[in-house]
Amino acid sequence: MTDIKFGIQLSARHKTPKDWNELKSTALLCEKLDYNSIWLGDHLTTGDSRLECWTALSALSQTTNNIRLGTMVL
Secondary structure (H helix, E strand, O other), X not given: OOOXXXXXXXXXXXXXXXXXXXXXXXXXXXXXXXXOEEEEOOOOXXXXXXXXXXXXXXXXXXXXXXXXXXXXXX
C-alpha cells in the first residue's frame, strides 16, 4: 500500500520583503510538518503584484531541504 502524500498551494501575491519572509517561513513550516510538496501559481495577472513563480521557487529551493516544489500549470 502506498502512503498518502499532501501538498499545499501557496499564494505568490507578495509585494514587500516582509511578504517574502512570510512565504519563506510558511514553506519551512510546511516542510517541518512533513508536507510532500509546495505549489505556486504561474499566471501573471494585470493589476495585481505577485512573485514570478520560477524565481520564487528557485529561492525557496535554497531555503528548503526535502520538500518538492512545483508550478500549478506549467
